[in-house]
Amino acid sequence: MIKIAIYGKGGIGKSTTTSNLAAALSKHYKVMQIGCDPKADSTKNLLNHQPIRTVLDQIKEKGEDVSLTDIVYEGYNGVLCVEAGGPTPGIGCAGLGIISALQKLEELEAFEEYQPDIVLYDVLGDVVCGGFAMPIRDGYAEHVFIVTSGEMMALFAADNISRAVDNFKNRGYARVSGIILNERKVKNEKEVVQQFASESGHQIIQNIRRSDAVQRAEDMGKTVIEAFPDSDIAADYMKLAETIMDICEEKEYRKCV
Amino acid sequence: MCVDHCFEKTLNYTSPGHGGWGIIRVAALVPESHLMFICPSACFRHGALGAIQHGYKDRTSYLYITPADVVTGYDNVILEGAEELLSEDDTIKVLFLFVPCIDDFIGTDIDSLARQVEQKHPGITVRACHMNPIAAETKKPPLVTTIQSMLSTIQTEEPASELAVNLLGSFAPIDPESELFSFFAAYSCKVRQMADYDRHTDFCELGKSKYNLVTCPAGKFASRYMDKHFGTVSVISMTSYEIEEIREIYRQWQKLLETDSCALTSFDLEAEEAKTRAAILQTKETLKDIPILVSDSAVVRPFSLAKALLGYGFNVTEVIAQDALEGDKEAYQYLLENYPSITITQPRHHRSARRENFSTHAVAIGFEGAYLRQSDYVVDLSADEGMYGFQGIRRLMDMLEKAVTQKADLRKMIEEYGAVV
Numbered sequence: 001m002i003k004i005a006i007y008g009k010g011g012i013g014k015s016t017t018t019s020n021l022a023a024a025l026s027k028h029y030k031v032m033q034i035g036c037d038p039k040a041d042s043t044k045n046l047l048n049h050q051p052i053r054t055v056l057d058q059i060k061e062k063g064e065d066v067s068l069t070d071i072v073y074e075g076y077n078g079v080l081c082v083e084a085g086g087p088t089p090g091i092g093c094a095g096l097g098i099i100s101a102l103q104k105l106e107e108l109e110a111f112e113e114y115q116p117d118i119v120l121y122d123v124l125g126d127v128v129c130g131g132f133a134m135p136i137r138d139g140y141a142e143h144v145f146i147v148t149s150g151e152m153m154a155l156f157a158a159d160n161i162s163r164a165v166d167n168f169k170n171r172g173y174a175r176v177s178g179i180i181l182n183e184r185k186v187k188n189e190k191e192v193v194q195q196f197a198s199e200s201g202h203q204i205i206q207n208i209r210r211s212d213a214v215q216r217a218e219d220m221g222k223t224v225i226e227a228f229p230d231s232d233i234a235a236d237y238m239k240l241a242e243t244i245m246d247i248c249e250e251k252e253y254r255k256c257v
Numbered sequence: 258m259c260v261d262h263c264f265e266k267t268l269n270y271t272s273p274g275h276g277g278w279g280i281i282r283v284a285a286l287v288p289e290s291h292l293m294f295i296c297p298s299a300c301f302r303h304g305a306l307g308a309i310q311h312g313y314k315d316r317t318s319y320l321y322i323t324p325a326d327v328v329t330g331y332d333n334v335i336l337e338g339a340e341e342l343l344s345e346d347d348t349i350k351v352l353f354l355f356v357p358c359i360d361d362f363i364g365t366d367i368d369s370l371a372r373q374v375e376q377k378h379p380g381i382t383v384r385a386c387h388m389n390p391i392a393a394e395t396k397k398p399p400l401v402t403t404i405q406s407m408l409s410t411i412q413t414e415e416p417a418s419e420l421a422v423n424l425l426g427s428f429a430p431i432d433p434e435s436e437l438f439s440f441f442a443a444y445s446c447k448v449r450q451m452a453d454y455d456r457h458t459d460f461c462e463l464g465k466s467k468y469n470l471v472t473c474p475a476g477k478f479a480s481r482y483m484d485k486h487f488g489t490v491s492v493i494s495m496t497s498y499e500i501e502e503i504r505e506i507y508r509q510w511q512k513l514l515e516t517d518s519c520a521l522t523s524f525d526l527e528a529e530e531a532k533t534r535a536a537i538l539q540t541k542e543t544l545k546d547i548p549i550l551v552s553d554s555a556v557v558r559p560f561s562l563a564k565a566l567l568g569y570g571f572n573v574t575e576v577i578a579q580d581a582l583e584g585d586k587e588a589y590q591y592l593l594e595n596y597p598s599i600t601i602t603q604p605r606h607h608r609s610a611r612r613e614n615f616s617t618h619a620v621a622i623g624f625e626g627a628y629l630r631q632s633d634y635v636v637d638l639s640a641d642e643g644m645y646g647f648q649g650i651r652r653l654m655d656m657l658e659k660a661v662t663q664k665a666d667l668r669k670m671i672e673e674y675g676a677v678v
Contacts, residue, residue: 064396099364107396130330130364137366171369 038086054085095131426476555623
């Protein structure tokens with residue numbers, strides 16, 4: 001089982017990237033996508049906007065009686081969709097929400113039950129506290145991919161994430177395995193992001209070109225892989241899936257030898 | 258007797274008679290262990306007092322954290338604290354890092370910190386523990402996770418294949434007079450208990466035993482862990498005071514041990530049973546119809562004990578139990594149907610604070626019932642400690658007889674037992 005966490009600044013396109021990646025990977029693998037964002041909208045394009053009950057909603061409603069069928073939904077091409085959920089805006093603690101949701105999945109032995117080949121954690125924004133570091137801890141994701149554009153704030157967030165992950169390098173946590181450039185048509189965007197990647201010791205593994213197909217697909221409640229499989233941007237996501245699998249499988253292989 | 262709603266969830270009342278083993282006493286069963294509590298200064302005061310009371314003061318340390326630490330995270334404070342402790346005390350072989358509910362909220366990765374300390378100190382086993390009462394009603398309450406942490410210190414390279422049985426559940430050791438020991442000895446099967454060991458390396462023997470005998474619910478979690486991690490085979494044979502049930506437990510174990518091609522050498526089950534029946538008759542003769550109250554602070558399955566005592570002809574008038582546990586529900590139903598006059602009282606129900614006193618001329622089995630009903634006579638028993646098999650019944654009979662010889666000094670009994678309220 002390969003476990004991957006996707007991080008990046010809020011609004012940078014993490015959920016779009018993650019759900020398209022899940023859809024692309026689902027052509028050959030059994031995939032589970034876990035949205036770690038209180039907005040609970042990570043998987044909506046895999047579920048045709050079908051409403052989903054979050055793990056925290058179900059814990060609140062059913063307490064210890066929550067079962068996997070209450071929180072795991074099957075989406076496009078068999079992708080298993082889970083949303084951690086979060087607190088009522090303005091109260092509670094979003095970090096604790098992620099901790100509770102991931103612990104509940106572990107307690108219910110979700111991975112043993114569904115046996116996905118790939119688990120994708122789509123994590124909200126920066127690694128601001130313990131809760132947001134949960135997906136990269138030992139036993140959770142082994143690989144972190146950071147989504148960024150060439151915009152200053154996106155790069156600033158990417159740098160913070162990279163440093164946070166690096167801080168935990170002695171603990172057996174996940175490592176940054178690559179940068180995904182989600183283009184925003186910023187001047188010299190590739191060069192700027194390439195410079196950031198070089199300075200932080202990472203590589204850009206894929207450019208996702210800007211395309212209005214993403215918005216049109218989202219309006220339909222779909223990923224571009226489902227709605228416009230022959231589009232250029234669908235090809236970018238397919239290529240991204242292939243590259244990510246090469247990186248992860250290579251590391252799995254190295255671990256074995 | 259209540260019929261449909263014996264058990265209510267209400268505002269809780271905690272009597273001075275309530276209490277059992279606290280987390281410190283349980284974790285300290287691991288030999289050569291030290292417990293470091295990482296918490297604000299107001300947390301764990303109760304545990305600290307319990308540690309002093311039970312003589313574990315030198316095996317516990319407190320690392321205080323401040324509100325600023327909570328906001329900024331305090332991984333380094335923990336690492337420095339553990340370092341300071343281990344540099345000053347070279348007798349520690351196992352270090353438990355206990356964190357409170359706060360760490361559930363802020364997400365301290367205490368397991369990872371434990372590994373870091375362990376890597377820096379080869380030869381010392383370091384484990385994370387959670388003293389988080391907020392998880393009390395979840396599937397992983399503090400006692401369960403603490404037991405798992407304790408068992409996870411067991412290091413064994415050999416599979417669990419030695420002809421030996423671990424007694425899991427009761428933290429106090431079973432009375433060595435119990436026929437349980439001669440029964441297993443007759444099959445050349447060793448008996449091991451957590452409380453048997455003074456050295457951690459010897460404690461690890463528990464991971465080599467082929468079998469676990471689970472004597473009470475706390476042992477179920479332990480046995481699940483051991484079955485999964487060491488490959489033990491667990492049999493749930495709860496402490497019982499019913500002759501037929503005890504006979505059945507031994508039959509079940511006979512069958513199991515015979516699969517190991519072991520022959521029973523000498524164990525007279527019939528003689529044990531006959532001695533027990535004689536003891537019951539004698540005690541019944543002494544107690545006559547004095548009312549008996551059975552409390553769940555004394556035994557894990559109070560309804561089963563009440564059923565057994567009623568079957569032997571004793572006058573059980575009240576069961577004081579917060580709930581009917583899984584292995585006790587059948588007996589609870591039996592009492593509802595066959596003894597409708599028996600009162601069932603929840604000790605932690607807010608109404609129990611009134612301490613209604615119908616008559617003090619009664620024997621209470623357990624401190625909590627004794628406190629609530631102010632009974633003259635008290636059987637000094639907590640959580641089935643030391644009790645098992647036919648000898649357990651005989652010992653209970655002996656305790657009942659001794660109890661009615663003089664009016665009890667309940668306060669002294671509770672203090673001597675060191676119940677953690």
